Amino acid sequence: MPETFILIPGRTSDQGCGISEGKFLEKYQREINSLQVAPGDMTRLGIVAGDRVRLTSEDGQVEVCVVPAKADELPVGMLFIAYGDISSKLMGGDTHGSGMPTSKGIDVQMELIRPAAV
């Protein structure tokens, strides 16, 4: 059963370095395809590191790989992903008269689609 979370896309060191190293290289691709989930949410939902989940917003759908958020970096109910191709697919085209699509604080549904290989 999908649950609703608030997704915060943002910058990370690896994403920034990956821009210079090459957007088609593994480091950048891995970073922008990794979803940080609060440890509390992972335990509650039975998600382990490496699981794939589907995120669905009002405007798009993506599949990403779960990594546990460090310590208390993320509160329960919030997800984090590095900016990029994947996070932008969840944004809408409407900018509400500002020129800026809502790119942070996006409501998404998260559902587990494939457990990690054992």
Next chain:
Amino acid sequence: MSASATALAEAPATEGSLKVIQDATCTFCGCVCDDIDLTVKDNHIIEAKRACVLGKAWFLNHKTEDRPSCLIDGQPASLEAGYDRAARILVEGKYPIIYGLSDSPCEAQRVAVSIADWINGTIDTTTSVCHGPSGMAFQGVGEVTCSLGEVINRGDMIMFWGSNPAESHPRHFTKYSLMPKGMFLPNGRKDRTCVIVDVRKTKSAKAADIFVQIKPRADFEGLWALRALSKGIDLDPVQVKRDTGVELAVWQDLMHRMKACKFGVIFFGMGLTMTRGKHANSEALLALTRDMNAYTRFVAKPNRGHGNVTGADNVVAWRTGYPFGVNHSRGYPRFNPGEYTTSDTLANGEADSGMTIACDPMANFSEPARRHLASIPYIALDTKETPTTRAAAVAFTVATYGIHTGGTVYRMDDVPIPLRPSCESPNPSDLEVLTQIERRVKALIGITG
């Protein structure tokens, strides 16, 4: 030899020998650190002293791309053919757009604005999806500001709101805002209080004396609560906690400290501008900053991302009167974010041709905007292959500013900084490409001289 190569800061070293370029400028982020010592061997940077992790990745990964300088419809082509085709695309469009520019020097930005003017086109920069909402807020509220030099010498209360410099601007703390010893802050970090307000306990939060973890999408409410407290207005603790996720006592303590400081600075990031509220969030922060000046000295500064996004605002503003999202279809500039900004002209299906410069909308824009861009002829200038260059009708591989080419960039505090190129490139600079396209555009529309 390309113009970029002729602009080298020092004579090229002979093969195998080392060359050191002192005080080179890093243009990866808006800090624009101009104290980097580069060691160059065989036209390749092998060391970037004092650069942070992002700066090192920027300098050490530059290489001569193994791609042609020009591709037309994905096929290698001569630069001349590319310039011709690019000019025709721009002139033949009924609603041509030019977008990007935050990783180009001011000299190239200036030519891009001229092209937009000649073709009655729309010019927009990546500011519109960065601090564009803050640009709108500056117009509404005004800006109490200062240079980063003043922050170094005076800033005893340093706040970051919706910004994570530890990952986005790694030398911000050490070079400008927290660690430096200043004229009136002889003990450096010990003389400063650092406050971080964010929805996440980011890596930057470790540097804070006070970390305020606000509820997502409650920045406006938090800032408005502070504005009320600055005026001595009583607030309901239950409502404040419910609306902001933070106890009223925390806001009260923060306001007490803000009033007590000698020189407060609020650096704000895209946590404000990209979240619901957008320009209203920035307006609230700028209004709070203005309010604080009734009690002490307080300034606000957006933490700008790309190396010359601040230059883009400046150049577009001094050429057109507006900082971004400028339309010339009536022969004079008009500004309207939400209409002439690129996310909108693409997602609404209005643009029918375009040129992107040093940006990657095919990776960073919404799906409707990407779909539309893929359906129209456009020109892309970039140093590397990106999803945007892959789908372009004409793709130019250009030299990297600050590494291969000189010019001027603006640091995030609007201070212009010269570039000191260190290597040669076989590719033309974006200034060269844009100048050639402009020449052909003028010829096509019958303008001589």
